[in-house]
Amino acid sequence: MSPVERYLRRLLSARISITHVQVASCAAGFRVAERVVPTPRLLLARAGSAQYAVEGRAFRFGAPGLLWVAAGARRGWRVPRGGRFDVSWVEYDPVQVREDPRLGSVLRAPADLDLESAAFTRLLRMRALDTPAARLEAEGELKALLARFFLRAAPGAGARAAQAPRERGGFGPQGIERAVAWLEQHFRRPDALRDLPARAHLSPNHFRLLFKRRMGLSAQAYVTALRMRAARAFLQETDLPVKQVARAVGYEDPLYFSRLYRGFWKRSPSEDRVFSP
Numbered sequence: 001m002s003p004v005e006r007y008l009r010r011l012l013s014a015r016i017s018i019t020h021v022q023v024a025s026c027a028a029g030f031r032v033a034e035r036v037v038p039t040p041r042l043l044l045a046r047a048g049s050a051q052y053a054v055e056g057r058a059f060r061f062g063a064p065g066l067l068w069v070a071a072g073a074r075r076g077w078r079v080p081r082g083g084r085f086d087v088s089w090v091e092y093d094p095v096q097v098r099e100d101p102r103l104g105s106v107l108r109a110p111a112d113l114d115l116e117s118a119a120f121t122r123l124l125r126m127r128a129l130d131t132p133a134a135r136l137e138a139e140g141e142l143k144a145l146l147a148r149f150f151l152r153a154a155p156g157a158g159a160r161a162a163q164a165p166r167e168r169g170g171f172g173p174q175g176i177e178r179a180v181a182w183l184e185q186h187f188r189r190p191d192a193l194r195d196l197p198a199r200a201h202l203s204p205n206h207f208r209l210l211f212k213r214r215m216g217l218s219a220q221a222y223v224t225a226l227r228m229r230a231a232r233a234f235l236q237e238t239d240l241p242v243k244q245v246a247r248a249v250g251y252e253d254p255l256y257f258s259r260l261y262r263g264f265w266k267r268s269p270s271e272d273r274v275f276s277p
Contacts, residue, residue, distance in 0.1 A: 003102040003216075004154035010097045011146055016139050020091040021123045026050070026079050034076030036236050036272065039091050040099065042149060043067045044116050047086040052077040054106040056266065064113040066149050072232045073105035074265075074272075088120040092142060098184050101225030102216055109152035119145045175200030176214045179207075180222070187226040188250045193219055227251070228264040235273035242269045 019039055034053065049062030054075045061067050061077070063086070069075055079085045119141055126138035179200040186192050196219055197207035211219045227249040234245045246257035261269050 002154050003100045004107070004150050007097075007100050007103060008147060008150040011094055012143055014097045015095045016142055017093040017095060018090060018123070018127065018135075018138055018142055019093055021089070021120070021127050023088045023120060023124060024086070026085040026087065028079050028081050028083050030085070031078040032076055034074060036072060036074045036232060037069060037091075038071060038233070038236060039093050040071045041069050041089055041091040042146065043069070043087055043089040044111055044113075044120060045085070045087055046113065046117060048079070048084040050077045050079050050083075050085045050087070061108070064111040064116075066109045066111045066116065066152070068107045068109075068149060068153070070099050070103060070105045072229045072236075074267075075106075088117070090120070090123060090142060090145070098226070099229070101222060101229065107150075107153045109149050112148075116145065116148075175202055175207075176210050179211070179219070180215065183219070183223055184226065187223050188230070188248065190250050190252065192223055192250065223250075224260060224264065228261060231257070231261060231269070232265065232272060235269055245269065 043061070043066065045061055045063040045065045045067070047063045049060050052059055052061040052067070052075070054069060054073055056074075122141050123138055123145075126134040126141065179196045182199055183192060183196070197204045200207055200210075202210065208218065211222075215222060217225075231245050231249045234240055234248060235242075238245075240248065242258065243254040246252075246254040249257075251257035251260075258269055261267075261272075265272060
């Protein structure tokens with residue numbers, strides 16, 4: 001199963017809280033300042049285009065298109081001179097669903113403009129009603145919208161996953177999936193990696209081989225990514241000193257944590273925070 005499919009499957013089975021929906025028309029020169037977004041969001045470009053930047057990488061985002069930005073990503077955008085940009089977006093909180101670091105900070109896909117514009121119109125109407133029934137209906141609408149997006153963002157992933165061979169020894173892919181699920185809940189533990197091979201019922205060497213083959217990165221890199229995303233959330237949402245943030249995500253040495261953080265996000269922890277300790 002691809003990272004996109006895995007994330008989508010978990011989204012569809014979880015509760016999703018919609019935090020914001022908006023439809024806007026932006027004139028030339030309009031600018032959204034660069035900042036770290038606290039929740040994931042899906043944008044629909046209805047007309048025109050904008051210069052978008054995520055984690056310092058700039059690209060053109062134009063109609064008709066869909067763009068997903070992960071929670072914890074630093075992004076900003078502007079409408080170029082002589083242009084305009086009609087955009088709709090929804091921000092959501094996937095309760096108890098942690099984003100897979102392999103998804104990256106941004107994904108793009110083509111859009112069926114009539115279909116997706118109508119979906120955003122319905123989301124706006126249901127948000128305005130703000131009744132229990134309307135909130136439930138809005139969650140279903142958003143899940144359908146996200147499903148269409150993620151399936152377009154990863155064409156053919158399902159076929160590839162279905163054809164993936166079962167590895168010999170231990171529980172193979174099932175063991176790796178079990179280890180990944182455990183890591184996502186316990187990555188803050190300093191010893192999180194120590195017993196993973198045993199949890200997957202694999203020898204250490206076989207575990208390292210299968211994890212890299214299955215996940216596309218090592219277990220160490222995976223847990224580091226989980227910790228760095230959690231650390232960014234602490235820095236954005238709390239006034240904890242950096243050394244306490246380091247300890248909260250599994251690092252006793254704040255200097256080592258700061259080096260890892262800068263290597264991952266290309267910014268120091270102090271550059272990335274909103275609150276001052």
